[in-house]
Amino acid sequence: MQGDTQGLPLSGVRVLDLSRVLAGPWSAMVLGDLGAEVIKIEHPERGDDTRDWGVRVGQTETAYFNSVNRNKRSITVDLQTPEGQQIVRELAKTIDILVQNFRFGGAEKLGIGYEQLSAENPRLIYCSISGYDRTGPEAERPGYDLVVQGEAGQAPLKFGVAAVDLFTGMYAAQAILAALYERQRTGRGRHIEMALFDCGLMITAYYGLEALLIGEDPPRYGNAHPSIVPYGVFDAADGPLVITVGNNAQFERFCREVIERPDLAGDGRYTTNILRGRNRETLLPELTRELGSRPRRLLLERLARAGIPCGEVAGLREALLSPRATQGGLVTQQPHPHTESGTTPVLAPPWRFDGERMPVRYAPPQLGEATQAVLQSALGYSAEKLAELKDKGVI
Structure with missing residues (x-):
C-alpha cells in the first residue's frame, strides 16, 4: 500500500511541511492520513527537534517523532x-498547501513568507502556526503548550499530553480543508493563521463560559465532572472503575439496581442532576462507601444491565494491546531497517471512510530518506546538481 493514494479523499493534493515539534506536524499528518502527499522539510543534520525526544527508534527517530509524522x-x-x-521556493510552486511554525517574521526573512510565495503560486494555501495572535502585541513571543495551558486557566497539573498543541493542529487541518474547498470556487489560496493561545482558550469550553458567568474560576474536581454527579473514577473493593450517570433515570436505576440504595434515589x-451537583459533598461519601464494599466485576455487570456507561480502568499499554484496539486495526507494525525486530509500532489514523480505515502508507520517515527522490521527481534535479548541493551541505 506504500505511497498509494488511489481512492483516498485528498489524493493528488501536495503539502510542504516546514513545521517542527507538534502542532504543525500534527496538522500536516492529518492531511497525509487523508491521502495528501506530504513532504517534510528538515535540517540536514539535526532534523526535527523531536527526533531527539523520548524513546529511541532506530537511528534517527523517536516515539515522539513517530507519533506525529x-x-x-x-x-x-x-x-x-x-x-x-x-x-523551497521552487517546491512551493508545485504544491497546494504549506504549513510552517517559524517565529514571527522568520519565514519572511528566509524569503518564504506567504506574500512572497503566493505571488508565484496564487492557489497556495499557507498555514502559519504561532504562540499568539500574529496581529497583536505578543506576535513575536514564542509559544509553548505548557505556557498556554497555564495562561488559559487550566489547573496547575497540565494535561498528560500537549493538548493545546494537538487541538491547534486539528483546528489548523480543519481550516486548511475549508480553504481547499473554497479554492474550488475561487481558484485562489488563503493565508491561515493559528495561535496556540486562541485554541487553548477555545478548548476550555463550558469551563470558560462558567468562569465568565460566575465571575471566578470554577472549582476543580479532578476526575469528577463539574456538572454531572456521579461521574468519574471510583474504587470498588478490588480495583478502580469508571461510572458515568448521565441523567436522572440512570441515577434512579443506579441507586436501586447497582448499589441497592433506593433511599438515595428518593x-x-x-x-435532579443540578441538586446532586449542589449536594455532592453529602452524596459522594455514601456512593463511595457502597461501591467500595462490592467487587468490580459485580458492579460492572449490574451497571451494564442498568444501561449505565461504565468500564474498567486500563493502563495505556493494556488499552493499546486490548482486543478492541487490535481488532480495530488501531496499532500497526511498520517495516524498519534499524530495529532488532525489523518493525516498529505506528498508530493508525482514526478515520474510516465507507467502512475502511485510512491506511498508514508511509512509516514515520528516517531523516532525509526521500531527499534525492523528491528533488529529482518534483524539480527535475540532475544527479550532478544533487551531488553539488550535498557537497555544499545544503541537503
Whole structure:
C-alpha cells in the first residue's frame, strides 16, 4: 500500500511541511492520513527537534517523532543557505498547501513568507502556526503548550499530553480543508493563521463560559465532572472503575439496581442532576462507601444491565494491546531497517471512510530518506546538481 493514494479523499493534493515539534506536524499528518502527499522539510543534520525526544527508534527517530509524522516523506534542506531557500521556493510552486511554525517574521526573512510565495503560486494555501495572535502585541513571543495551558486557566497539573498543541493542529487541518474547498470556487489560496493561545482558550469550553458567568474560576474536581454527579473514577473493593450517570433515570436505576440504595434515589436532595451537583459533598461519601464494599466485576455487570456507561480502568499499554484496539486495526507494525525486530509500532489514523480505515502508507520517515527522490521527481534535479548541493551541505 506504500505511497498509494488511489481512492483516498485528498489524493493528488501536495503539502510542504516546514513545521517542527507538534502542532504543525500534527496538522500536516492529518492531511497525509487523508491521502495528501506530504513532504517534510528538515535540517540536514539535526532534523526535527523531536527526533531527539523520548524513546529511541532506530537511528534517527523517536516515539515522539513517530507519533506525529506518519504518512510523510522527509527531505533535508538547510534553509539558512540561499540554495536551500531556493529549493523551497521552487517546491512551493508545485504544491497546494504549506504549513510552517517559524517565529514571527522568520519565514519572511528566509524569503518564504506567504506574500512572497503566493505571488508565484496564487492557489497556495499557507498555514502559519504561532504562540499568539500574529496581529497583536505578543506576535513575536514564542509559544509553548505548557505556557498556554497555564495562561488559559487550566489547573496547575497540565494535561498528560500537549493538548493545546494537538487541538491547534486539528483546528489548523480543519481550516486548511475549508480553504481547499473554497479554492474550488475561487481558484485562489488563503493565508491561515493559528495561535496556540486562541485554541487553548477555545478548548476550555463550558469551563470558560462558567468562569465568565460566575465571575471566578470554577472549582476543580479532578476526575469528577463539574456538572454531572456521579461521574468519574471510583474504587470498588478490588480495583478502580469508571461510572458515568448521565441523567436522572440512570441515577434512579443506579441507586436501586447497582448499589441497592433506593433511599438515595428518593432523597429530595438528589432527585435532579443540578441538586446532586449542589449536594455532592453529602452524596459522594455514601456512593463511595457502597461501591467500595462490592467487587468490580459485580458492579460492572449490574451497571451494564442498568444501561449505565461504565468500564474498567486500563493502563495505556493494556488499552493499546486490548482486543478492541487490535481488532480495530488501531496499532500497526511498520517495516524498519534499524530495529532488532525489523518493525516498529505506528498508530493508525482514526478515520474510516465507507467502512475502511485510512491506511498508514508511509512509516514515520528516517531523516532525509526521500531527499534525492523528491528533488529529482518534483524539480527535475540532475544527479550532478544533487551531488553539488550535498557537497555544499545544503541537503
